[in-house]
Amino acid sequence: DTGVSQNPRHKITKRGQNVTFRCDPISEHNRLYWYRQTLGQGPEFLTYFQNEAQLEKSRLLSDRFSAERPKGSFSTLEIQRTEQGDSAMYLCASSWGLAGVDNEQFFGPGTRLTVL
Amino acid sequence: GQQLNQSPQSMFIQEGEDVSMNCTSSSIFNTWLWYKQDPGEGPVLLIALYKAGELTSNGRLTAQFGITRKDSFLNISASIPSDVGIYFCAGQLPSWNQGGKLIFGQGTELSVKP
Numbered sequence: 672d673t674g675v676s677q678n679p680r681h682k683i684t685k686r687g688q689n690v691t692f693r694c695d696p697i698s699e700h701n702r703l704y705w706y707r708q709t710l711g712q713g714p715e716f717l718t719y720f721q722n723e724a725q726l727e728k729s730r731l732l733s734d735r736f737s738a739e740r741p742k743g744s745f746s747t748l749e750i751q752r753t754e755q756g757d758s759a760m761y762l763c764a765s766s767w768g769l770a771g772v773d774n775e776q777f778f779g780p781g782t783r784l785t786v787l
Numbered sequence: 788g789q790q791l792n793q794s795p796q797s798m799f800i801q802e803g804e805d806v807s808m809n810c811t812s813s814s815i816f817n818t819w820l821w822y823k824q825d826p827g828e829g830p831v832l833l834i835a836l837y838k839a840g841e842l843t844s845n846g847r848l849t850a851q852f853g854i855t856r857k858d859s860f861l862n863i864s865a866s867i868p869s870d871v872g873i874y875f876c877a878g879q880l881p882s883w884n885q886g887g888k889l890i891f892g893q894g895t896e897l898s899v900k901p
Binding site for chain 1: 791793817818820822827828829830831832835875877879881882885886887888889890891892893894
């Protein structure tokens with residue numbers, strides 16, 4: 672399977688714990704995006720990388736959230752001191768693009784986070 | 788921030804019927820995309836539109852990029868039970884200044900009665 676993969680698919684944690692999610696993009700894609708989706712809503716942008724550089728972060732991304740893409744391949748999203756409001760589906764998407772050229776984004780299956 | 792207005796919010800139709808849904812925005816987008824999402828899964832890309840006025844088909848799906856670049860519609864012809872799911876429109880912001888991120892509509896939930 673050469674699509675976007677995400678692990679774990681489900682995570683249940685207690686409030687105050689730290690969690691980390693992983694995304695493996697389509698191998699030739701240089702751009703990687705994180706989105707968050709709550710029940711009944713469309714996904715909302717969190718942050719994006721072009722290769723290893725994190726180029727934009729949404730205001731939704733509080734200082735408890737951190738994302739990395741150390742070698743320009745897979746990415747991790749960490750949430751520290753989780754709160755119940757962090758419960759959501761976290762989606763990763765990847766695409767290939769050059770300056771001024773935007774291509775379609777392909778999504779992974781998501782990680783469903785439940786904070787108790 | 789930018790928002791997309793997607794309608795209808797839900798549709799309940801009979802198998803074999805045609806379906807139409809649309810998205811409007813107060814902002815201009817250079818790219819419109821339509822995705823389908825099943826419960827517990829990520830969105831799956833159906834159609835991408837890159838030019839104002841463009842009409843693109845993918846099997847029983849047809850989508851158009853509005854001439855004003857502020858709207859798009861998706862039609863599904865001869866619906867079948869596996870069309871059930873939530874359909875999202877998304878406008879893509881240019882990467883040179885806004886990261887190429889997607890702005891999503893609220894979704895249209897489609898139910899098909901066999």
